[in-house]
Amino acid sequence: MSFSADTLSLLWHDLLWPLLRLLGLLSISLFFATLVESLNWTSKMAALFRPLLRLGNLSDISSASFTLALFSGISANTMLAEAYEQKNISKKELILANLFNSLPTYFLHLPTVSFITAPMIKGAAIIYVGLTLGAALLRTVSILVVSRFILPKPVRREEMQMEGPTRKGGGWEAVLKKSWTRFHKRIRSIVYFTVPIYIVIFWLHRAGIFTAVERWMAASFSFLSWLSPEAMGIITLQIAAEFTAGLAAAGALLEAGNMSYREIILALLVGNILSSPIRAIRHQFPYYAGIFKPKVAAELIFYNQLFRVGSLMIMGCFYFFLS
Secondary structure, rough: OOOOOOHHHHHHHHHHHHHHHHHHHHHHHHHHHHHHOOOHHHHHHOOOOOHHHHHOOOOOHHHHHHHHHHHOHHHHHHHHHHHOOOOOOOOOHHHHHHOOOOOHHHHHHEEEEEEHHHHHOHHHHHHHHHHHHHHHHHHHHHHHHHHHHHHOOOOOOOOOOHHHHHHHOOHHHHHHHHHHHHHHHHHHHHHHHHHHHHHHHHHHHHHHHHHHHHHHHHHHHHHOOOOHHHHHHHHHHHHHOOHHHHHHHHHHHHHHOOOOOOHHHHHHHHHHHHHHHHHHHHHHHHHHHOOOOOOHHHHHHHHHHHHHHHHHHHHHHHHHOOO
């Protein structure tokens, strides 16, 4: 079987290189998470946000994961996956901690979103970003309330001093050996699940499955008759293409005076809500299924989307009635 140069180029740029890059990021994050655990630094990392997370009866592992999420969402999820597999946290806490980490993950993407939206939709960007920030904060508060009622109080342990590898015995060599052994065992499982799932998602995309679903969603807008035709165009572009495509259209319509700030913001919010589920399957599931078991990954994505869409709808309704 022979492949043309164009086919080989397509496979490299759209499949092999993104997959290798993903596996590289997962490997680095996994080794870092195992190293932190081997050094017994979890308690120290948890100290910064421990008072906040204890309001929701979340453990130090969840607090440490929240701290890590400020720098790397993959590392934070890897720490949670390790803790869950070792039965250091329950399934309920895994779900709630993963949901709670959506706030630092939002802040990781906030500069990019702000710098993209501001030049295109000008003053509307402040309101739009403010509403999405409000949705993230609403999710955080909701998760704290829910977790306080359904999680038992964590057992308070005596604070451990961080004294490097000597605390665990054996020096750095023993710690690195332990980390490498755990990393080697875990990375095989990650590759085993991530590679086939990523390839399946790639071929589904190439077969036009996701495009067909996006077109069907874009055509099923009868319940949005309260929006103007221009707003429907923005939403269609967000679903069928990318957020930046809808944003560019919104900027052009705003510049031409065809739409107000209010219409632009509502259109972007609706497009954000409708495009979220399909994008989660395409972009989030492949690497989640590498960190967590596929069934658990699907559950986490489901709850993430449920809370995300719900919070955006609440903020959208709030803006719709008060603007």
